[in-house]
Amino acid sequence: MTTFTMPELPGITFTAERGGLDPDGKLNPSWIQVTGTDQGEKVVCSVGFAGP
Template sequence: MSATTFTLDELPDVTFTVERGSGGEPGLPSTWITIVGTQMGTTAPTDDIPNPTPVAVEVFRAGFVGP
């Protein structure tokens, strides 16, 4: 199943993704549902990397068996 992405007004910098299925994880049922929240962040500039590329940082993950 394709993932659904959404944001909440209360957390405007966090993007949530909901996906149904085991995602290839062994031992998880096909009705498994995963919710992941990510926020764009960067590492501090260094001498070697003066302009670091923004990266998605996982700030929340929950999984459970759905219906």
């Protein structure tokens, strides 16, 4: 898992995780999920895509 912030979006922390479930609910080791949370740990965005 990787955690990062962006100066353009203060107060939001992003985590990127490899693996997990794709949109069909199947385990996919090349799936990458990026989730953004605010300072109260509320999810403000979540996106997933198939990686290399």
